[in-house]
Amino acid sequence: MSDATNDLPEATGHRLEELEHGLFTSDLSVNEFLLIKEVGFHPVGFVMGSSIYHTGFQTRKWGQSQELTKLTEAMYNARELAMTRMEEEAAELGADGVVGVRLDVNYYEWGKDAAEFIAVGTAVKAEDGVSRLNKLGRPFTSDLSGQDFWTLLQTGYLPQGLVMGTCVYHIAHRGLGQTLSTTGQNVELPNFTQALYEARELAMTRMQDEATRLEASGIVGVRLEEKSHQWGSHTIEFLSLGTAVRQTSSEVTLAKPTTIISLDN
């Protein structure tokens, strides 16, 4: 294995060494394992990456809706670091990709304004020996389950990477005058509509940019998540996540599903 960019902890070295001798660990269910084998992949190991990041603090204007670019950057970089480290582990194992990736954020009492970002998944390798690395020469990552991975391959698409975009946004407080002038009415607040719209679109566009970098044909399973983390209710992170896919064959080999009726109660 290459020793390029090898900043993995020593404990990893030992575990990965064992994995190279053919033993594998994975968090796949039995069904997922069988489906992944069915499409010609073999699990090579459970991989992870983490990053403890000081996300810091940024001053906000009380009455103005705006993006908090420093926090956006921090949230993005931290996840990117965790993902890259996971990819490094996978590359170390000679894997072509990682399936079932989960991205989590944990907060601990010992670190104020700091958070641990973790990425975990199961590294897989193609059994035919043909490389399935993505355009950046790295193992693909995806949050697809074994079932989803199988189905996607039947449609002639191959995952390229878990892509994401984020935007931390501060929503303005409303002045007393503004609130009073509309008391007793349920009316649209166009400024709020526009601000929240823009925040989500920014997150999605950034996700799209990542897909473009991978020369993907599209992104499936896009999710939009909203979290206030520990910033108070007016500051929200909009996170957009999906799996970028590339069309490798125009042939859809998915069989017509059979209609079944379950006789179990």
Place this chain on the structure above:
Amino acid sequence: MGNPSGDLPEAVERRFAAGAFSSGLSVPDFAACLDMGFEPIGLVQGFCAMQWGWYTMGGAFRRGFSPYGGAPGDYLENYQCPHGMRSAEHRAWGQNYEQSWIEGAWREGFTSAYSRMLEEAIALGAHGVVGVLDTVGEISDLGVIEFHIRGTAIRVTGAPPSPVTPWTTYLAGQRLTKIFEAGYVPVSIIASVASVRVWASCITEYLLEGLGMSMWAANSGPAEVEQMVSARTAAREIVRAHARQQLDGDALHGVDVLVSEREFERGDMEIQCLLRGNRLRRFKDFDPLPVPQPTVRLS
């Protein structure tokens, strides 16, 4: 592409101009979509943030003084106290009334978000929008409600851009395939809300809370709370009537009705009924489904 309206945020245009499509479809739904001859072209969405309060007609001043007359045509029911007594603790009357101004505001918010989503779909030259999701939620603690509607815009592979407004449906994947096989095409999603305010009468209040009427309580066993039943029935009927108006003779399928109750203070409640469904139109005769294969799980 085209740009029918100039008020889409700049980020949207950049996102749509990118080479890769985005779709909110899960992998099984994505596969079924390709199988039907549709290609996803982009995730489309619309928003509307509204100031929100569950104001009563006339506000706090009305409470306890005289019954509300109601807007013409709205559901309204009065419950007189049969005991012929009045005191600060004992309510002289109770009332159920339709809050048509809440229903109207909800419709405005939902329709605005929906038409903004359509704007995005039209900008993409879509034929339809599948797998629509809607969320209506409060933004933190601001007294602001946000309507967010999103779905995946699709194009029929090889067909020219649609000259008409794209169709929309909550369905995606195999469930949508079945609709086409059954000879229907989606027209649009349908969503509506009914809101009934309940100002409990002395009897209702007693039955709900066991308060304020101890001297009549001795011989009362389990009983139906007539005023609450009536409010819930009315909310369901109102929401169904709203949906019928939007259908214009088409069929409604996959309907989901959610009833929720919110208590503002003791004996003052809102019953809200939300109906969602898919408006469909028949385009050909029904092809019978293949006979299903019976299965038994062995574990």
